[in-house]
Every structure is written in C-alpha cells, then in structure tokens.
Amino acid sequence: MNTEKYFIIDTNVLLHNPRAIHSFADNTVVIPFKVLEELDKFKRDRSEIGRNAREATRLLDRYRKKGSLSKGVKMFVGGRLLVSMDAVKDVPNGLSLHSPDDIILATALYYKNKDKQVFFVSKDINARIKADALGIRAVDYEKQKIRYSKIYRGYVRTMFKHRDLPDLLSTGSIDAPMPMLAHQYAVLQDSSDAEIVLLGRYNSATGRVDLLGNEIEPALGISPLNIEQRMAFDALMHPRIKLVSLIGLAGTGKTLLALSTGLHQVLTLNRYKRVLVARPIVPMGRDIGFLPGSKEDKLMHWMEPIFDNLEFIFSGQKAKGKAKEKIDRLIAQDLLEIEALTYIRGRSLPDQLIIIDEAQNLTPLEVKTIISRAGQDTKIILTGDAEQIDNPYLDEDSNGLSYVVDRLKESDLTGSVLLEKSERSPLASLAAEQL
Numbered sequence: 457m458n459t460e461k462y463f464i465i466d467t468n469v470l471l472h473n474p475r476a477i478h479s480f481a482d483n484t485v486v487i488p489f490k491v492l493e494e495l496d497k498f499k500r501d502r503s504e505i506g507r508n509a510r511e512a513t514r515l516l517d518r519y520r521k522k523g524s525l526s527k528g529v530k531m532f533v534g535g536r537l538l539v540s541m542d543a544v545k546d547v548p549n550g551l552s553l554h555s556p557d558d559i560i561l562a563t564a565l566y567y568k569n570k571d572k573q574v575f576f577v578s579k580d581i582n583a584r585i586k587a588d589a590l591g592i593r594a595v596d597y598e599k600q601k602i603r604y605s606k607i608y609r610g611y612v613r614t615m616f617k618h619r620d621l622p623d624l625l626s627t628g629s630i631d632a633p634m635p636m637l638a639h640q641y642a643v644l645q646d647s648s649d650a651e652i653v654l655l656g657r658y659n660s661a662t663g664r665v666d667l668l669g670n671e672i673e674p675a676l677g678i679s680p681l682n683i684e685q686r687m688a689f690d691a692l693m694h695p696r697i698k699l700v701s702l703i704g705l706a707g708t709g710k711t712l713l714a715l716s717t718g719l720h721q722v723l724t725l726n727r728y729k730r731v732l733v734a735r736p737i738v739p740m741g742r743d744i745g746f747l748p749g750s751k752e753d754k755l756m757h758w759m760e761p762i763f764d765n766l767e768f769i770f771s772g773q774k775a776k777g778k779a780k781e782k783i784d785r786l787i788a789q790d791l792l793e794i795e796a797l798t799y800i801r802g803r804s805l806p807d808q809l810i811i812i813d814e815a816q817n818l819t820p821l822e823v824k825t826i827i828s829r830a831g832q833d834t835k836i837i838l839t840g841d842a843e844q845i846d847n848p849y850l851d852e853d854s855n856g857l858s859y860v861v862d863r864l865k866e867s868d869l870t871g872s873v874l875l876e877k878s879e880r881s882p883l884a885s886l887a888a889e890q891l
Contacts, residue, residue, distance in 0.1 A: 459573065462486055464564040466578035467494040467556075468849050469597045471505050472819055474512035476577075479599040482534045487516065487525075488563035489541030490556050503798055504822050542566050557583050564592045579849035596854070600820040602862040604842055604852035607703070610873040611641035611687055618648040629664045630656070636665070639697055639871040641687045655686055660868055675720035676769050678712060684875045685709050691871035692717040692837065695727065699827065701861045701872040702839045703816075706887075707880030710839040711813055712765050718809045718837065719769070722791055728809040728835065730790060733762055734797040735813040759794050762813065797826070806831025815857040816840035817847045823856030 461483040469476045470491070477485045498509035516525070516539070523529045525539040540563055551558035551565075561576065564587060568574040576587040576594045587594035614633040616624060624630060624644075633642065636658040642665045646652035656665035668690060672679055675693070680686040685708075691700045692713060702710040721727040737758050763783070770779035786792035797812065812818075812826060815838040823838070830836055838860060842852040852858060864870045878885040 460484060462567045462572045462574045464488065464560070464567065464574060464576045465491065466560055466576070466580060466583060467491045468579040469577055470495065470512040471498065471508050472579055472597060472849060473600065473821055474508045474515060476597055476599065477515070477537060478531065478533045478535075479597070480535055484528065484536045484538055485531070486563065486567065487537070487539045488560045489539060490559040490563075492516075492539065494556055504801075504819070504825070507801075508821070540566075557586070561587055561590060561592070565590055568592055579854075598854075600859055601854045602858055604858050607842075607858060607874065608637075608861050608865040608872055610691075610871065611643055612636065613643045613645065615647045616644050616654075618646050618652075621646065621652070624654065624667070629659075629662070629666045632658055632663060632665055637866055638868040639691065639694070641690075641873070643683055653683060655683060655690075657690065675713075675716040676723075678716035678769060680713070681709070681879045682877050684873060684877055685713060685879070688713050688873045688875060689717060691873060693721070694871065697869065697871040698830070698835050699860075699864065699867075699870040700835070700837045701815075701857060701870070702837070702875060703842055703857060703861065703872070704839075704875030705841055705843065705878060707878035707884040708875035709879055710841075710875060711761065711811075712768065714811045714813075714837045714839055715762070715765050716769050718811055719786075719792070721809060723786075728833070729807045730793055731809050731811065732793045732795060732800070732805065733759075733811045733813065734795045734800055735759065735762070736797050736815075736817045758796070762794060800829060801825060803829060804831050805829050805834055807833045809835045809837070811837045811839065813839050816842045816845050816852075816855045817850065818856035819847075819850065820854075820856045820859040823860050827860070 463480045463483055464486045465477065477487070495509045495513055498506050499513065500506060501509065519525060519529045519531065519537050525537065528536045528538045531537050542563070551562050553559065557580070561583065564574050564576040568591070574592055576584070576592050577597050578584050578587070578594065579597055584594035584596070612634060636642070638658065638660040640658045642656045642658065644654040644656060654667055656667045659666050672686070672689065675689070680689040688702055688709070691697050702714065704710045715731070715733070718731040722729070722731050735758065766783050767779040770782045783792070787794070808831070810830070815823065817840070818826070827836060838857055840857045842855060842858050845851060845855055847855070861872045865872060
C-alpha cells in the first residue's frame with residue numbers, strides 16, 4: 457500500500473470552513489470537480505454559507521495561479537492540492553452520474569483503486585456511511601471539534617467543615633481548593649449541613665476564591681432560582697467578563713437571564729447604550745428572504761421565543777404599561793434591537809450588550825465572525841443547548857458554542873456556566889430529564 461495519504465474533500469467541509477484544505481499536513485488534498493460546481497451554486501447566497509463558498513473559491517483560484525491544479529500544486533502550509541475529475545470517466549455500478557454525492561464518492565473510490573491511502577472527509581453522516589459501504593475510510597472534519605462529554609462546566613464543587621464557617625464568612629475569601637481558571641465558580645457545601653451552600657468566584661489576580669454575597673438585586677424583577685442560575689447571573693452582571701457562554705437544556709433560564717440582566721444594565725445601570733439580540737434564522741444560516749412579508753414580519757416569525765421572554769419580563773411591570781407597548785417603546789428608542797444574525801456581519805458594534813441565542817446552530821467560524829464584531833466596551837452573551845442542534849452538519853462536539861467554551865475557557869475576559877436544572881415547570885423538567 458502506498459504510504460501517501462489522499463484526503464477527498466466533500467463540499468460541506470468547505471462550506472463549514474473554507475480554509476479546511478490547510479488542515480491535512482503534508483498530504484494530498486483532492487477537490488472533486490463536482491465540488492467546484494456545488495460551490496458555484498452557493499456563491500450568490502448572502503448567508504455565511506455563501507461567503508464561505510466564495511472564500512473557498514478565491515483560495516482555490518490563488519493556487520490555480522501557482523500551477524496546474526489538475527496536476528497538483530504545493531500549498532503555502534505544506535502538502536499538495538489537486539482538483540480531480542477522473543472519477544467521472546468510470547463511475548462504478550451502484551453510483552449515479554446524476555447524484556453529486558455519488559460523483560464525489562466515485563472520486564474517492566478512483567484513488568482507492570489506484571492503491572492510495574484514501575480518506576473521504578465529510579460533514580454529511582449519510583455520505584460517510586455510503587463511503588464505508590464502498591470500502592472507503594470516511595472521517596468527519598475534526599479540526600475544530602471538542603469532546604462535549606468533557607466540556608468545561610464553569611464551576612467546581614467542594615466541601616468545607618462547619619467549624620470553619622465563621623472564619624470563612626469573616627474573611628470573605630478562601631484559598632482555591634484546586635487549580636482553577638479565571639472567573640471559575642466554586643460551590644462550597646457544608647460537610648455536616650447540606651442546606652448550607654456558599655458560592656464563590658475565582659480571582660486570578662489574588663489566586664483566591666472570593667465569596668459572593670447572598671443579597672442579589674433582581675434584574676427587572678428577575679432573580680436566579682438555583683445555584684446554577686446564580687452563577688450565570690453573576691457572570692452576566694460582571695463588568696469585566698466580556699464574553700459569557702451559557703449552555704443548558706430547555707427551561708434552564710439561559711435566554712431569560714441574558715435578556716433581563718442585559719436590559720437591566722442598559723436601562724438601570726447605563727453600562728451599554730443598547731441590547732442587541734440576534735439568533736440564527738434557520739439551519740445552515742439561510743436568511744429570512746425566503747419568507748413572505750416585510751423584514752419585520754419575517755423577524756417576528758423567527759424571534760417569537762425572544763418576544764415571549766421579553767413579555768414575561770415586562771408582564772410584571774403593569775404600572776409601567778403593557779408588556780408589548782414597553783417592548784415597542786424600547787425598540788423605538790433604540791435601546792433594544794432585535795436583528796437577524798445574517799445582518800450583523802460587517803457591522804462594528806461598540807458599547808453594546810449583544811445576545812446571540814441558539815448559538816449551538818453556528819459553526820466555529822461563524823461564532824468567530826460574530827465575536828470579532830465586538831467593539832470597545834461591548835459584551836457578548838452566547839446561549840444555547842448543545843444537545844438540540846438543527847444544523848445537519850454540526851453536533852455537540854463541533855458546534856461553535858461548545859468550541860468557544862473550550863477554546864476560551866482560560867481567558868480572563870470570559871466566563872461560562874453549564875446549566876442543567878430546569879425551572880420552566882415540573883413537566884418541562886420531567887421532559888428534559890427523562891425524554
């Protein structure tokens with residue numbers, strides 16, 4: 457068997473990361489001719505997919521200028537890039553020339569039959585299964601994958617002796633019970649009284665855990681209901697934490713806490729000039745142009761969960777007007793902006809509190825693009841459930857939300873909390889835990 461490795465790249469890999477061809481060391485990266493045709497179909501798309509298709513094509517064109525892609529061109533980072541259409545000359549039985557996926561798989565089979573070490577790289581599970589059935593080694597693109605089962609939770613649990621409680625309370629801080637990261641929380645439980653639980657946050661400047669007080673000022677009437685929400689609430693309100701990531705099941709309060717604390721910091725504390733709320737419109741970033749009606753009509757369809765939470769927040773403030781009127785007034789005063797995620801790309805966003813809901817449906821590259829929009833004095837909040845992903849090419853290990861938590865957990869600018877306890881209703885809790 458030839459020792460040279462050939463990585464056959466599926467279209468969805470380049471739509472996920474247009475620079476994926478640079479991820480395979482000193483090996484040969486093969487772009488099937490059909491992939492170029494599929495990229496061409498997306499080039500006019502206004503979504504992140506369209507931008508990735510255009511960037512991938514531009515990168516391939518740069519290499520075209522270095523030599524013949526059909527014969528192979530050395531890449532800037534090492535390895536060789538090859539564009540191949542040899543497979544269409546001899547498509548084996550069982551595969552169809554009318555199926556783009558089959559033609560791409562036929563390319564992999566072509567090189568396998570030439571005694572090459574072939575790896576078919578695809579984000580498409582079904583395509584990987586078909587490749588395996590053809591005897592081709594199939595792999596997911598894992599350059600930006602993490603192990604969600606080992607995801608950073610944002611806190612540790614530890615015990616203290618009841619006799620130490622007075623000293624603990626008087627000093628207001630303790631030595632870190634173990635190596636900890638910046639803004640990581642410590643849940644301290646009395647070893648002899650399970651009802652006594654203290655909460656602290658690690659201070660990387662002092663190397664100690666500072667205890668958090670029990671007195672919590674509600675944010676527009678919303679207060680944390682459990683210890684996990686208490687940690688999230690603190691991170692959301694902390695002025696030095698510029699990026700907060702909240703991962704949690706449905707009903708754990710991620711979006712509600714983000715909205716209430718965000719609006720509180722704008723309306724009451726005057727820390728930011730507005731709250732900007734955005735979420736992915738549909739899987740794979742397709743924009744709202746596919747829906748009938750005005751932009752506002754389309755937004756209402758996709759942003760209903762946001763408006764539901766806003767109405768809940770303001771429904772308790774009857775003296776200040778009805779909830780919907782209050783929301784409309786904030787939007788008119790430019791204190792609250794609700795926008796499709798597609799339309800914030802390219803904007804510079806200083807002095808704002810930005811909430812990105814359903815961030816688990818974003819790729820790592822899309823999340824990077826969003827965070828890079830942050831201007832001076834801006835705070836970004838990412839919320840989502842890594843176990844409920846609509847994007848067919850992402851999973852709990854490869855989505856942008858999980859990736860950000862894992863890659864930025866050591867930064868002094870970030871904080872993260874994994875929420876597991878549902879507070880929506882007993883029925884919602886039952887569904888989240890048992891179904």
